[in-house]
Amino acid sequence: xxxxxxxxxxxxxxxxxxxxxxxxxxxxxxxxxxxxxxxxxxxxxxxxxxxxxxxxxxxxxxxxxxxxxxxxxxxxxxxxxxxxxxxxxxxxxxxxxxxxxxxxxxxxxxxxxxxxxxxxxxxxxxxxxxxxxxxxxxxxxxxxxxxxxxxxxxxxxxxxxxxxxxxxxxxxxxxxxxxxxxxxxxxxxxxxxxxxxxxxxxxxxxxxxxxxxxxxxxxxxxxxxxxxxxxxxxxxxxxxxxxxxxxxxxxxxxxxxxxxxxxxxxxxxxxxxxxxxxxxxxxxxxxxxxxxxxxxxxxxxxxxxxxxxxxxxxxxxxxxxxxxxxxxxxxxxxxxxxxxxxxxxxxxxxxxxxxxxxxxxxxxxxxxxxxxxxxxxxxxxxxxxxxxxxx
Amino acid sequence: xxxxxxxxxxxxxxxxxxxxxxxxxxxxxxxxxxxxxxxxxxxxxxxxxxxxxxxxxxxxxxxxxxxxxxxxxxxxxxxxxxxxxxxxxxxxxxxxxxxxxxxxxxxxxxxxxxxxxxxxxxxxxxxxxxxxxxxxxxxxxxxxxxxxxxxxxxxxxxxxxxxxxxxxxxxxxxxxxxxxxxxxxxxxxxxxxxxxxxxxxxxxxxxxxxxxxxxxxxxxxxxxxxxxxxxxxxxxxxxxxxxxxxxxxxxxxxxxxxxxxxxxxxxxxxxxxxxxxxxxxxxxxxxxxxxxxxxxxxxxxxxxxxxxxxxxxxxx
Ligand SMILES: NC(=O)c1ccc[n+]([C@@H]2O[C@H](COP(=O)([O-])OP(=O)(O)OC[C@H]3O[C@@H](n4cnc5c(N)ncnc54)[C@H](O)[C@@H]3O)[C@@H](O)[C@H]2O)c1
Ligand SMILES: [Zn+2]
Ligand SMILES: [Zn+2]
Numbered sequence: 181x182x183x184x185x186x187x188x189x190x191x192x193x194x195x196x197x198x199x200x201x202x203x204x205x206x207x208x209x210x211x212x213x214x215x216x217x218x219x220x221x222x223x224x225x226x227x228x229x230x231x232x233x234x235x236x237x238x239x240x241x242x243x244x245x246x247x248x249x250x251x252x253x254x255x256x257x258x259x260x261x262x263x264x265x266x267x268x269x270x271x272x273x274x275x276x277x278x279x280x281x282x283x284x285x286x287x288x289x290x291x292x293x294x295x296x297x298x299x300x301x302x303x304x305x306x307x308x309x310x311x312x313x314x315x316x317x318x319x320x321x322x323x324x325x326x327x328x329x330x331x332x333x334x335x336x337x338x339x340x341x342x343x344x345x346x347x348x349x350x351x352x353x354x355x356x357x358x359x360x361x362x363x364x365x366x367x368x369x370x371x372x373x374x375x376x377x378x379x380x381x382x383x384x385x386x387x388x389x390x391x392x393x394x395x396x397x398x399x400x401x402x403x404x405x406x407x408x409x410x411x412x413x414x415x416x417x418x419x420x421x422x423x424x425x426x427x428x429x430x431x432x433x434x435x436x437x438x439x440x441x442x443x444x445x446x447x448x449x450x451x452x453x454x455x456x457x458x459x460x461x462x463x464x465x466x467x468x469x470x471x472x473x474x475x476x477x478x479x480x481x482x483x484x485x486x487x488x489x490x491x492x493x494x495x496x497x498x499x500x501x502x503x504x505x506x507x508x509x510x511x512x513x514x515x516x517x518x519x520x521x522x523x524x525x526x527x528x529x530x531x532x533x534x535x536x537x538x539x540x541x542x543x544x545x546x547x548x549x550x551x552x553x554x555x556x557x558x559x560x561x562x563x564x565x566x567x568x569x570x571x
Numbered sequence: 572x573x574x575x576x577x578x579x580x581x582x583x584x585x586x587x588x589x590x591x592x593x594x595x596x597x598x599x600x601x602x603x604x605x606x607x608x609x610x611x612x613x614x615x616x617x618x619x620x621x622x623x624x625x626x627x628x629x630x631x632x633x634x635x636x637x638x639x640x641x642x643x644x645x646x647x648x649x650x651x652x653x654x655x656x657x658x659x660x661x662x663x664x665x666x667x668x669x670x671x672x673x674x675x676x677x678x679x680x681x682x683x684x685x686x687x688x689x690x691x692x693x694x695x696x697x698x699x700x701x702x703x704x705x706x707x708x709x710x711x712x713x714x715x716x717x718x719x720x721x722x723x724x725x726x727x728x729x730x731x732x733x734x735x736x737x738x739x740x741x742x743x744x745x746x747x748x749x750x751x752x753x754x755x756x757x758x759x760x761x762x763x764x765x766x767x768x769x770x771x772x773x774x775x776x777x778x779x780x781x782x783x784x785x786x787x788x789x790x791x792x793x794x795x796x797x798x799x800x801x802x803x804x805x806x807x808x809x810x811x812x813x814x815x816x817x818x819x820x821x822x823x824x825x826x827x828x829x830x831x832x833x834x835x836x837x838x839x840x841x842x843x844x845x846x847x848x849x850x851x852x853x854x855x856x857x858x859x860x861x862x863x864x865x866x867x868x869x870x871x872x873x874x875x876x877x878x879x880x881x882x883x884x885x886x887x
Contacts, residue, residue: 198877198878198879199876200876201882203855204852204854233858233870233873233874235873236875252852272846272849272850276718276805287845287849288849288850291854291856291865292856292858292859292868294835306854312858312869316856316858316859316871317856317857318858319874326876328854329850
């Protein structure tokens, strides 16, 4: 089959690879009908996530039709012919973490738990197409994919909903929703969201659905800010504004009650000298995180508020504003998304028309064009917000 | 029977503590090298320029990796060996700088070389302390929590012949009778060792001990304690294994050098045991398809499906 493989930092290409096979008795094979490129893939592309190897298939947002199931699959849950979406984190459904709904920290799904433990102190769960640290699972930017523990990790979706309506249930919609959910939103809350990428857009929409008084979205890409404004959110361009002052102005001097970091480790900075400094460091590949958005979220958040982090971080972080965090009683919450626990609720929200996930799709490309999809999504060319690939 | 003490107890002074201190030193060294490579180069007197900068940045990256590794690892002393190797690279780099030196600020480069040589000595001392013991007995401890009740977890272990399913080196356990079993185990460097083991204490759902008897190739003993975990989390499993290493600690260190770390392996064995109990089988991925046959973490297969040929190799 054909698949998009990582070869070296900033080098991906579509290659012929063997078809996936059943490795564990509860596996299924899915023929992929739609798959997407995620902001997390950019961290892999740029070489900021360790343990990528030449030949790794990327992609963790995929859906399709079940074409084969292993002998151990509970066919009352999933069977050949079903149309399914596949959450990006792999859950075993039976460990304590999974049963508590913390599926991205599953204790059984990462065969490379030993590597992850060395990096993180304790291992994280398995993720498709996301380095060897998270298990070395082949990803879903391909014609077919192996789905692990399929009776727990493949969710049937109704035929009345199109691929494009349900595809983002695999990751970015639940991730944005979890970003808002972790904020314990109250009716009087002003929620600020850093990042108007796909995750930021869904975080903003979700904050609104969860009853926020106002949602403010911060980015520097005019077309992305426009997309957020079209959805009814207030926007701040951090290239032309001092974010903290603007936030004070918009909140009567209180600061946003809840802040969501939907940017992660590759944030850029509005200040020219700091941006040059960072670009130089980036050029030398001498830093792992550039936590500008996180720092700004912490220093901007109203005292006693919540800073909810769904942007991805991978290593060690510098100049963390611990004083602001501690002295102003802020709560920091984070995690890879526990997708499984949100899927049923979000399916309902889509069916009720409360959030339209298709509003962020700007590019639909054949799988063969995936490297080009990466390039424009990364460079924010051609007003690219989200690329959907059709194998 | 080995008491449930940390491995360090047999080593006199505590090398783990020393290793952790080195972790923080690495962090102190690494950050300036990353953020201000030019300034570090000036301080050690090796001149500025793209090539120097690249080397210094690389050195800084490595220091940070070590910091993370030493701080995160539960048994940091093994990581010190990566520092020893790193120090050797630094010395070689500085040595080259000395040889090709343009004469300016030579004193600073010599001072830096001496400082790094000093660090190497400490690293070497720690590494040797960490891997050399007085006796030739290795003690391994490991624990995990399994969401099944203690009886069930105990019974799976007590059957003995299911151990090869998740214990990486155990090829076969043949149960001779209620108390005696015969073990076939692959040892480092392609050897196979065998012994008979006899059950000692046997308290269903609580405790199980065994030890090799007679003329064992490798004298060894094991204890497993099963205790209820807090709340509804099932069973805590505490495993203690001791064995005599043919060739002593040096052989162990050598095996470790080639990617076989017994401490890592007992942790991985227990993770696989947990998978067997909770999921029903050992989890595999395209990058790590070997299950219990995995011997080292890197390099792995690429994370894409196996060819028919690879697949048959993995199966056998
Ligand atoms: N937690 C999870 O489970 C999870 C899941 C999916 C994605 N993610 C992460 O979420 C983040 C966003 O993903 P995405 O797909 O939307 O990516 P994206 O790259 O499309 O979006 C990031 C946006 O942040 C903006 N940005 C950069 N610096 C900024 C700053 N200082 N302030 C405000 N905005 C800034 C960029 O202009 C861009 O529009 C990534 O880090 C991704 O890895 C996390
Ligand atoms: Zn993603
Ligand atoms: Zn689990």
